[in-house]
Amino acid sequence: MKPKVLFxxxxxxxxxxxxxxxxxxxxxxxxxxxxxxxxxxxxxxxFRPPPGFLKTLSKLKLxxxxxxxxxxxxxxxxxxxxxPLVRFTDPQLGIxxxxxxxxxALIIHRHQRYFDQAQKEGVWRQLxxxxxxxxxxxxxxxxxxxxxxxxxxxxxxxxxxxGWSRTRKEIAGVKSFAGDGELGAFLxxxxxxxxxxxxxxxxxxxxxAGFFAQMAKGAWVINVARGGLLVEEDxxxxxxxxxxxxxxxxxxxTEPLPEGNPLWAHPKVTVTPHIAGxxxxxxxxxxxENSVLAFEAGKALDDIVDVSRGY
Numbered sequence: 623m624k625p626k627v628l629f630x631x632x633x634x635x636x637x638x639x640x641x642x643x644x645x646x647x648x649x650x651x652x653x654x655x656x657x658x659x660x661x662x663x664x665x666x667x668x669f670r671p672p673p674g675f676l677k678t679l680s681k682l683k684l685x686x687x688x689x690x691x692x693x694x695x696x697x698x699x700x701x702x703x704x705x706p707l708v709r710f711t712d713p714q715l716g717i718x719x720x721x722x723x724x725x726x727a728l729i730i731h732r733h734q735r736y737f738d739q740a741q742k743e744g745v746w747r748q749l750x751x752x753x754x755x756x757x758x759x760x761x762x763x764x765x766x767x768x769x770x771x772x773x774x775x776x777x778x779x780x781x782x783x784x785g786w787s788r789t790r791k792e793i794a795g796v797k798s799f800a801g802d803g804e805l806g807a808f809l810x811x812x813x814x815x816x817x818x819x820x821x822x823x824x825x826x827x828x829x830x831a832g833f834f835a836q837m838a839k840g841a842w843v844i845n846v847a848r849g850g851l852l853v854e855e856d857x858x859x860x861x862x863x864x865x866x867x868x869x870x871x872x873x874x875x876t877e878p879l880p881e882g883n884p885l886w887a888h889p890k891v892t893v894t895p896h897i898a899g900x901x902x903x904x905x906x907x908x909x910x911e912n913s914v915l916a917f918e919a920g921k922a923l924d925d926i927v928d929v930s931r932g933y
Contacts (some may be wrong), residue, residue, distance in 0.1 A: 626663050626858070627645075627648045627666075628651050630653040630654070630666070630668035630671055631654070632668075634657070637920070642846065643907065645914075648914050660678045663681060663684060665683060665684050665913075666679060667686045667688060668687070669687065669689055669694050671694070671695070673698045673700060674698065676701060677701075683706075684706050684708065686708050686710070686914075687708065687927075688901055689709070690709050690715065693820070693822070693850065696927075707926070708913050708923055708932070709925050710906055711925050712909075714902060714905065715901065716825075717771065717897070718900065719818070719846055720768075720774070720797055721775070722846060722898035723772050723816045723844055723846060727758075727776060727777070730814055730868070731752060744794070744900055754779075754780045758781050758782070759781070759782045759811055759814070760783055760812065760815075761786040761788050761808055761812035763847075764788075764817065765798070766787070767820050767900075769785060769818045772818065773785060777794075784796060784845070786805060789801075793931070806836045809838075809840055811885075812837060813840070815837065815841060817829065817843070817845045817846065817847045817851060819847050822932030827852075829843070831853070831859065834860040834866060835860075835865070837865075842868045842869065843857065843869040845872075846898040847850055849877065854883075861891070868890040870891075870892045871885065872894045872896055872898040874896075877896065879895070879932040886912055
């Protein structure tokens with residue numbers, strides 16, 4: 623008998639027909655469409671199940687995330703930590719996130735918002751722009767696979783690049799800062815900070831008032847990691863006091879970003895709806911099938927999450 627795989631789909635996937643999820647290797651079921659016997663489910667696939675839900679699947683063998691981030695699982699205090707958790711990685715996601723950060727870094731570096739405002743006013747207003755030799759200092763908070771790809775994308779534009787991570791990294795053209803003892807020095811030399819850290823108990827709320835106080839006056843923040851890393855109220859305070867010049871935010875503490883949230887209308891904030899890197903359903907479903915086949919065959923799985931670290 624084929625194993626049963628339970629999908630809990632994100633809203634953007636609901637238009638996909640059942641045939642999209644068909645596989646000769648498992649039976650696909652849907653948490654919001656099918657009558658379920660929780661004791662019959664072998665595998666769970668999704669992003670952010672309701673707290674306590676996975677504990678009810680008594681036969682569960684493996685949990686498969688549809689994204690690289692797994693905080694949506696580990697934030698559940700009842701997550702069954704004895705069950706292996708696999709995250710989804712796709713080189714295309716890294717490419718898209720590198721495009722996003724590079725685009726916004728260049729917009730900031732070349733003062734495009736100044737010219738946008740001049741156009742709105744109908745004014746021919748020129749400005750002396752920084753030269754390639756005037757190296758804008760870009761720091762990448764998190765030098766894993768995605769952070770490294772972002773650094774590679776930025777390197778061609780002559781920026782002075784640095785990165786911070788828990789342990790020292792060797793990336794050509796990137797000055798490496800490591801550990802809590804070097805975080806302040808790293809922050810103090812960033813004109814633009816791009817955050818790509820995973821959300822863990824150690825990083826939740828990390829981008830707070832004390833963090834921003836260590837950044838250079840006039841710096842920018844780009845957050846493409848997780849909204850839970852950022853204390854939104856502290857960011858707004860740092861912007862209103864002109865310590866920070868601006869922020870580009872793709873992720874938020876509550877998503878969708880609620881109507882009336884002050885970030886929507888803040889003149890120094892650019893909001894995008896969690897689109898810096900979007901999971902391709904085709905690649906994700908190939909990952910699901912490969913993971914099920916490997917687990918059923920007793921083979922080692924790639925991208926198993928270390929639950930104690932959170933990634």
